[in-house]
Amino acid sequence: MSKPLITDLNIPLFSFEECIWYIDRGFYDCLHIRTGNAIEKAISTDDGRSTTFTLEGHGNHLSIICEPEYRQEVLDYVSIWLDLNREMGSFESLASEEPKFMALYKAYRGLRLIRIPDLFEALAWSIIGQQINLNFAYQLKSRLVSKYGFQADNGVYIFPDPGTIAELQPAELKKLQFSQRKAEYLIGIANAMATGQLSREKLMKLKSVEAKCNTLISYRGIGPWSANYVLMRAIGCTNVIPHGDAGMINAYKKIFGLSQKPDNQEIITYLSHFPGWQSYVVLYWWRSLSDK
DNA sequence: CTCCAGGGCAAAT
DNA sequence: ATTTGCCATGGA
Known part of the structure; x- marks a missing residue:
């Protein structure tokens, strides 16, 4: 080198x-x-x-x-x-006008939306992360990556290609402790991307986020949470909300002192104070969960 | 033991 | 049309 x-x-x-x-x-x-x-x-x-x-x-x-x-x-x-x-100035302006968010903004000022540039990796991660704790989700991902990914000189792995995963049978992923469903979802998405039916380019050609979201949801295993999560982390949309996200809901409850879960509309209504930056607010909410 | 984790599908009401 | 059961596992 x-x-x-x-x-x-x-x-x-x-x-x-x-x-x-x-x-x-x-x-x-x-x-x-x-x-x-x-x-x-x-x-x-x-x-x-x-x-x-x-x-x-x-x-x-x-x-x-x-x-x-x-x-x-x-x-x-x-x-x-x-x-x-990302030009962050307008986010700072919006944050300064919202008392319930200002403290978080100041505490984590400079935190950016950490993206997952590889669309397949983002989709896979959203499937893996469904309904299980993050620690176990990272274990599943690491098993998948170290078995089917590419290891570079520095020991770090590169996420496997869709073509590699598309060749697998669910039984092979179940050995890694994937559930039957998660295995099917992941192989199905890998197939869609390996054949070119689904790609970043095709997704980007769709103008509205609604159209992008609907396209993703049409695939088995990708629901509202996964679709919005992927739009946020892979595509970089900052006006989407990962509806149903357990972390987001818990952060919201904590910040507003609620004992019951807010519904989607309540979250949408609050986040409408941050037009174009809804995803960034959710990101900062996620961040806040790690501070006791 | 039960409940819940960065949900979503499919069967049953 | 809406609700319920299930998934794999681990930690609270």
Whole structure:
């Protein structure tokens, strides 16, 4: 490997610590490695190979350490991954007008929507995460990735291709403790993506988020929660709400001192104070759950 | 023991 | 049209 190249960025309304916290969160995830205050990752490159890179930083400063020949690809990837191109000023303005949200905004200021750039990975993660605790979900994902993914030089894995998973039988995933249903859903989605029936490009051609959402929901195993979750994390829509999300509902109850679950409409109504930023509010709610 | 986790499907009312 | 049972597992 040639001499690593360091790219230094200073990003307004960005917090390296908050973003790294979200990526890591103490769960074991073989798609990245955290060593101290740095994160190592690997990605597939356009030439059919792979490359590794490291993120370091502090406050609004971010350093990207990568192979020179893949500098632009890595920069593009990181920009999506950490949502660096988002203009955050209007979110701050909206937050400052909303008393029940202002404290959260200030506490986690600079946290960005951590994306899952690979659509298949996002769909798989949404299926895996249904109805089970996060710790077990990460275990399932790690088993899937370490068995069927690609391991890069730095030991970090790259998420498997849809084609690889499409070839599997449910029984093979059940060995990893997938439920029969989850196995069927995942293989079905892998098939849809492997055949090209479903792709990021096709999804992006649909103008409205409603159309995108309906397309995703048409696949078995993808319901309202998964569809909106995927639009948020893979596509980067910030005006969607992962309806039914247990974490979101618990955060809402906690913030507003409720003993009963709010319905979808109540959440929609409150979040209408943040037009275009609903998903970011949900992100900050998720973040708040980890503070006791 | 029961209930719930970053739900969704399919069968039963 | 709406409700209910089920899934795999682990922690509270």
